[in-house]
Amino acid sequence: MSDQRPRKRKPTGSLSLWFQRRVNIRTTRRIRRKGGRWMGMDLLILHTVGRRSGQPRETPISWFADGEDAWLLVASGGGNRNPDWHHNLTAHPDRVAIELPGRGTIPVTPRHLEGADRDRAWRLVTTAQPRYAKYQRKSGRVYPVIRLTPR
Known part of the structure; x- marks a missing residue:
């Protein structure tokens, strides 16, 4: 007789x-x-x-720098969906x-860019790192661009 009980499986992507x-953790x-x-690329640690x-x-x-005291982030999330940090940032x-x-930790205000503001910021990002334009072309969605300014 074989065991007919369903096997417990880890959710897809858990590994x-x-x-x-x-x-x-290591990168931080x-x-x-x-x-x-x-x-x-320049890296920062985003606290959400x-x-x-x-x-x-x-x-x-x-x-990516946007002037002297503003930072641009791209929510690429591997192409297919917004990353968790983007959901957290939007919720809180x-x-x-x-x-x-x-420079230590700086409280910031996020703003999702749209229209001409997003287009200008996107040009800054893709000029600095052309790989983002390549990633965007392969994706079926438009990557959100977020501008952070000191609070």
């Missing part, structure tokens, strides 16, 4: 989610130890609050901060 979390440590430059859990979250992410925009090497 990749675990791996991504481990990479984020690296930014704090050695500074925020990796693979030709989980939209469902309410727990603090730290996400290393590439950023009043509880967002960034951590920059040498």
